[in-house]
Amino acid sequence: MRDKDLYQRILGIEAPWTVTEVELDLEDRRHGEVRVHVAGSAENWPCPECGRLCLGYDHLPRRWRHLDTCQYPTILVAMVPRVDCPDHGVKQVRVPWAEPGSRFTALFEALVIDWLRQVASVASVARLLRLTWHEVDGVQRRAVRRGLARRTSKLPREIGVDETSFQRRHEYVTVVIDREAKVVSHVADGRGREVLDDYFDAHSAAEREAVTSVTMDMWPAYIESTREHIPDADTKIAFDKFHVAQHLGNAVDKVRREEHRVLRQEQDEQLKKTKYLWLRNPDNFTAEAWERFEVLRHSSLKTARAWAIKEYAMTLWSYRRRAWALRAWKRWYSWAIRSRLEPVKKVARMVKTHLDGILTAVIKGITNARAEGINAKIQWMKYTARGFRNRERFRDAIYFHLGGLDLYPAGLNLSAVTHTKA
Numbered sequence: 001m002r003d004k005d006l007y008q009r010i011l012g013i014e015a016p017w018t019v020t021e022v023e024l025d026l027e028d029r030r031h032g033e034v035r036v037h038v039a040g041s042a043e044n045w046p047c048p049e050c051g052r053l054c055l056g057y058d059h060l061p062r063r064w065r066h067l068d069t070c071q072y073p074t075i076l077v078a079m080v081p082r083v084d085c086p087d088h089g090v091k092q093v094r095v096p097w098a099e100p101g102s103r104f105t106a107l108f109e110a111l112v113i114d115w116l117r118q119v120a121s122v123a124s125v126a127r128l129l130r131l132t133w134h135e136v137d138g139v140q141r142r143a144v145r146r147g148l149a150r151r152t153s154k155l156p157r158e159i160g161v162d163e164t165s166f167q168r169r170h171e172y173v174t175v176v177i178d179r180e181a182k183v184v185s186h187v188a189d190g191r192g193r194e195v196l197d198d199y200f201d202a203h204s205a206a207e208r209e210a211v212t213s214v215t216m217d218m219w220p221a222y223i224e225s226t227r228e229h230i231p232d233a234d235t236k237i238a239f240d241k242f243h244v245a246q247h248l249g250n251a252v253d254k255v256r257r258e259e260h261r262v263l264r265q266e267q268d269e270q271l272k273k274t275k276y277l278w279l280r281n282p283d284n285f286t287a288e289a290w291e292r293f294e295v296l297r298h299s300s301l302k303t304a305r306a307w308a309i310k311e312y313a314m315t316l317w318s319y320r321r322r323a324w325a326l327r328a329w330k331r332w333y334s335w336a337i338r339s340r341l342e343p344v345k346k347v348a349r350m351v352k353t354h355l356d357g358i359l360t361a362v363i364k365g366i367t368n369a370r371a372e373g374i375n376a377k378i379q380w381m382k383y384t385a386r387g388f389r390n391r392e393r394f395r396d397a398i399y400f401h402l403g404g405l406d407l408y409p410a411g412l413n414l415s416a417v418t419h420t421k422a
């Protein structure tokens, strides 16, 4: 029958397996399904553990969800032989269209993976493909486990370390980025020193020697761990623009809040609803916002002064020579420390203490746009998933989307068939 040949070809099924029957079950119009029956005709089958050809023992019925045909869910059905291996006992043989233990064909898993990459949220992919949340989550977990097992875990030469909050505000994970490959290399609970210690300890001395830069926030735990594990760390630790901007942005906001409080007592509302004007990049302002902001930033407000100090610091990242960069940053420091704005002075002192690492970032031209991009994607993942139930899921999602992993099921027979998204 032609159907059988067609499915045989589409599914890439080869001897000793053949399609024996294709059945369209329309009992219920809404839940109709196509069932493709596959059978294997062989006396002996290889043991899944050792490959030794063994005599068949018995058969067990199994089903796998496959890509839809004509919008009907399509199920592969087969009696799968078990062999009795002298060394490994009774084992189910491997089928060429699915990974062991999966209830989906390899192609279907690949489809779920493609959708997850596009849509990101497990819940929406489940809805889209009429699967349960746990089924989609299972595909994602297996994909990450597969990808991590395949990866050769070398220590990146250009490392970026960052923390990101997980669900509640004060729970963190540390994310280590391979800045060259632009992927997440490692995700671990917490942001304490031991997190980085463990990561560095898992790599050889030669790999640690080869590290050329470690970009991070001015965070003692990360600094100490790097100093202890990376030879010549003080010339490699770099405090990037993104984090310095973040500290200064927070300082501007603190100044604004305090000033607003004081002004309000005199019925002066000029700082009302201005928080984001001070924090946002003016390049992205609307004309209206610009007009309003122009007046504010030329005013004699303390907030305007704090903002100007921050903006000046943002211009000090293009030097190529350390001596020039040093002079510029010293000028900035003396301005900031005399500002009489306590939050700004606090950041100025932090900058002074960490100036070597800032200068390293400046002259190495480390912009950290990459890490920012990865961070933005993590924030977006948190948003689309509406939070993660636990750290493992959060970690899996980061690896899945940002780990640069090879996620697809092993190149089984079906992987040769190109598939289109449903």
Ligand SMILES: [Zn+2]
Residues within 6 Å of the ligand: 047, 048, 049, 050, 051, 052, 085, 086, 087, 088, 089
């Ligand atoms: Zn065996």
